[in-house]
Amino acid sequence: MEHAAKPIRHNRTITGNFRDEATDFALLGTTKAFVEFVLAFLLALGFQLTHKASCSAGGSLTRHSHYARIRLGGLTIWRVQCTACKAVFTVLPHFVWRYRSLRPEVARDALLAPHGGLSLELCAVIHHRSPMALYRLVCAFGQQSLVKVLTRCRLPLPTYVLADEKHSHCLTEQVDLPTIISGRVIWHLGYTEHASAAALTESYGTFQRAASQQEPSYRVRGILTDGFDSTTKSLRTLFPGARLGNCLRHAINKLPKPRAAIALPVRKA
């Protein structure tokens, strides 16, 4: 028996900054005030909503259905809908996570601890959370691509980048993490099990496609690598017009050792 293809459900969750829980509870009682607050928040933020492709952007937002989160003491979560494309957006208060009952302040401390150098195991002991819960939390952040998040921060797509792979281990496997950075910002962090040109092309291609989606005319002008053959080949394939440079610090490693000083008597002789 053939099944019809299941339509993809887009994540259209919006996190709203309601300052505190009391404001959120007060707003939930008044439909008009709630929608106005959401609109004001979106305007202040300056972000666009992910409407459906067919949306002409002429619609307005209206209050849609709601549901109660039993695990959060029956907290009501409201949805808003675009009147033009009928896309429905779930508005989560900032103190509520999507599919999680974890309190944000606990998550904040638990995430800062490994950032400061504590292992997941230890910070799980301190904050009474399982390491797997933290792992899943980090994975949840990772559902959004780096290019999307960074362009939301009004960063222009980088024209000069550094690209290299980090050899690492995952369980017993040796893996490579192809990375693209510009300044102090990571624009791509991939995961491949092979360091071949094809595998790296696939990984770096993710960045290239994401960037082209954001800005179709996007071109990289210069890329600095350590001269690794597979990296160079893959970048040449993906960014044909870009100038490829070699890191000068790696170049120093290739320079011959300085010549030993010639003793004065020898020179005189």
Place this chain on the structure above:
Amino acid sequence: MFALGQRLRHFAGHVTRTAGAVNGERVRRWFQDKKAGWYAVLEDPRMPATSTLLDHAHHAIERKLFMMKGFHHPRGSQQAFLTGLAHLYTLVPYQRRAKHADQCGVEVEGGTVPTRDWFLNLQLLTSGGFR
């Protein structure tokens, strides 16, 4: 490290000034023929000269992965986890004694974040409902 790039660039300029444009061009061509990658760095001043900042990022990510110890989930999405770590690397502000104290990587590079609270920023920026 940076001195090498500057010195090679200055060397080519020095040859141009003292021995004429033809000889300067010869030196530049020698760079180009011998080490096209180095030449690319020297030719364009906007091109980064060393991969130091990339190494910083790699070390930071590697430290976190090492701390994971046995917590790699065999059926988990390693790609999503790495992307999540990259978000944290970019959005968590630097410590108060750092050069760019209380600023995150995005702010240092000229971007803007919605609020002063890094964790709220992380929540807002990784929300799926925004384009």
